[in-house]
Every structure is written in C-alpha cells, then in structure tokens.
Amino acid sequence: MHRKHVNPAEALLKEDYLPEEEQAEVVRSLEQQQARQSWGWKLVWAAVAITLASGFFWLAVSQISEPWGLRPHSHFRGVLSTRAVAMADVATALCFCLWAVVLLWSRRAGNGGKAQATPDYREGFIALGSLVYSALVAVFWSWQLYAAQTKEEPGWDCLWLPGLPLLFAVLVLYVHHTETENVRQLKALRQSMYTFKTA
Numbered sequence: 001m002h003r004k005h006v007n008p009a010e011a012l013l014k015e016d017y018l019p020e021e022e023q024a025e026v027v028r029s030l031e032q033q034q035a036r037q038s039w040g041w042k043l044v045w046a047a048v049a050i051t052l053a054s055g056f057f058w059l060a061v062s063q064i065s066e067p068w069g070l071r072p073h074s075h076f077r078g079v080l081s082t083r084a085v086a087m088a089d090v091a092t093a094l095c096f097c098l099w100a101v102v103l104l105w106s107r108r109a110g111n112g113g114k115a116q117a118t119p120d121y122r123e124g125f126i127a128l129g130s131l132v133y134s135a136l137v138a139v140f141w142s143w144q145l146y147a148a149q150t151k152e153e154p155g156w157d158c159l160w161l162p163g164l165p166l167l168f169a170v171l172v173l174y175v176h177h178t179e180t181e182n183v184r185q186l187k188a189l190r191q192s193m194y195t196f197k198t199a
Contacts, residue, residue: 027190034186038179042103045175049100049168056093060086072158079148088140095137095165098130099172127176134169138162 059070063086068074073085080088105123141162145155 024190027186030189031186034182038182041175045172046100046103049096049103049172052164052168053093053096053100056089056096060089060093063089072161075155075158076144076148079144088137088144092137092141092161092165095130095134096168098126098133099168102127102130102172103175123176127173131169131173134165138166 059072062070063073063082067082068077076085102123105126139162141158145158145162149155
C-alpha cells in the first residue's frame with residue numbers, strides 16, 4: 001500500500017498542536033539552518049570560481065611572457081595569434097568572475113538568518129547574462145578547436161576549455177534552483193503553521 005509522504009517539519013509542527021509561538025520558533029530555526037547551509041555552499045563554489053579565474057589569468061600571462069609554451073596554447077598555433085589566445089584566456093577568467101558575483105550577490109544568512117522569500121530579480125538578470133556569456137566563450141573555444149584540429153592533433157585534451165564554463169554554469173544554476181526550492185518550501189511551511197491551534 002502506498003504511504004503518503006509526510007514532511008518532517010510539518011509533522012513536527014502538528015505534533016501536540018504546538019502554540020503559534022513555538023511553531024514560529026521551529027520555522028525560524030529551519031530558516032536559519034537553511035540560510036547558513038546555503039551561504040556555506042555559495043562560499044565554497046565562489047572560491048572554486050575565483051580559483052578557476054585565477055588559473056585562466058595565469059594562462060593569459062604565460063601566453064604573453066612565453067608564447068605557445070603551454071600545451072593548451074600550442075594547439076592553436078597557426079590559428080590564433082598570441083594576443084588573441086591571451087584575450088580568450090582573460091575572457092574565460094571573467095566568465096568565472098561573473099559566476100562568483102552571482103553566487104555572492106545576496107547573503108541569505110543575513111536578515112537575522114531568515115531565508116529570503118523572494119529572489120532578487122537583479123540576481124536573475126546577472127545569472128542570465130553570465131549564462132549567455134559562458135555559452136559564447138564555450139562556442140568560441142569549440143570553434144577554434146575545430147579549426148585547429150588535425151589528424152595528428154585532434155585536440156581532445158583541450159575540450160576542457162569550452163567545457164569548464166558551461167559545466168560551471170550548470171552547477172551554479174543547480175545551486176540557485178535548490179536554494180529557491182528550499183525557500184519556497186519554508187515559505188509554504190510558515191504560511192501553513194497558523195492552521196494548527198492549541199488543544
């Protein structure tokens with residue numbers, strides 16, 4: 001027999017018909033926990049984004065100081081100029097910087113630890129712009145890999161150049177979606193807690 005899924009938080013609120021003050025305390029505790037966890041994950045992935053951006057800035061500097069000295073760059077010799085490769089590295093680094101901004105735009109742990117019920121629309125615009133920018137960077141690298149490939153050098157070892165921006169974009173959007181869903185559930189829980197009355 002199929003058992004109906006019961007939300008543990010709702011079950012806790014219903015148990016013994018808690019007074020509204022105690023219900024509010026339970027929901028507030030859950031909101032604070034969700035906010036801390038969300039902010040912690042954002043810090044982790046923002047640090048990863050900044051690390052990747054630093055790596056691509058280093059690639060750009062290396063290309064200028066020692067042209068074609070690195071394996072990923074040498075694959076594009078004869079297709080792109082030294083300056084073009086360095087600029088492409090910088091553009092990719094800026095892509096990860098944008099995603100770090102998206103992750104750190106709003107501190108959910110603020111406002112007393114209460115989760116933000118309505119996402120900031122500006123954060124959505126920045127995320128959309130970052131997604132489009134990441135796609136353009138990935139298309140650029142993919143096209144240059146296609147133009148530079150030969151039978152001897154197919155360029156499979158350089159697929160991370162177009163892949164990293166898109167993979168990180170998907171990751172950040174997943175983090176944002178998970179946070180939004182958690183906030184929605186907590187908002188629904190707060191709205192439903194007043195239906196339970198003291199016995």
